[in-house]
Amino acid sequence: MESSQKKFSFLFIVGILLLGAMVGSLFGELLKMAIPDGVVKEVFLRSIDIMIGPGVIDLIMFSITLGFTLKLNLIGIIGIAIVYYFLRYWR
Numbered sequence: 001m002e003s004s005q006k007k008f009s010f011l012f013i014v015g016i017l018l019l020g021a022m023v024g025s026l027f028g029e030l031l032k033m034a035i036p037d038g039v040v041k042e043v044f045l046r047s048i049d050i051m052i053g054p055g056v057i058d059l060i061m062f063s064i065t066l067g068f069t070l071k072l073n074l075i076g077i078i079g080i081a082i083v084y085y086f087l088r089y090w091r
Contacts, residue, residue, distance in 0.1 A: 008087070013087065016083055016087055017080055017083060017087075018070075019083065020076075020079040020080045020081075020082060020083030020084070021070065021072055021076045021077075021079055021080050022070075022079075023079050024073075024075045024077070024078055024079020024080065024082075025047070025070075025071055025072060025073055025075065025076035025079070027075055027079065028044065028045055028047075028073045028074070028076060031044070031075065032045050043074065044073065044074045044075055045073050045074070045075070046073060046074070047071045047072060047076075048071075048072055048073075049069055049070070049071050049072075050069065050070040050071075050072060051067070051068070051069045051070075052068040052069075053065075053066055053067030053068055054066065054067035055067065
C-alpha cells in the first residue's frame with residue numbers, strides 16, 4: 001500500500017515556521033500600539049532578539065553587509081504554534 005502523505009522538506013518546514021514567527025511578531029507589534037501600558041502588554045509583548053551578524057564581505061570596489069535578526073515575542077510563538085498545527089494537518 002502506498003502512503004498518501006506528502007513529505008515536506010526540512011527547509012520548507014523551517015521556512016513556514018519562520019513565516020509564522022514573523023507574522024505573529026508583526027501582529028504583536030501592531031497589538032503593541034492598541035493595548036494600554038500594563039502587565040498584559042508586558043507579558044504578551046516582551047521580546048527576545050535572535051541575531052546573526054552583521055558579517056561584512058569587502059570586495060575592494062564595494063562591500064556587502066549581511067545580518068539577520070528575529071524579534072520573537074509570545075504572540076510570535078503563538079503564530080508558530082498555529083502554523084505548526086496547520087502544517088501538521090495539511091499533509
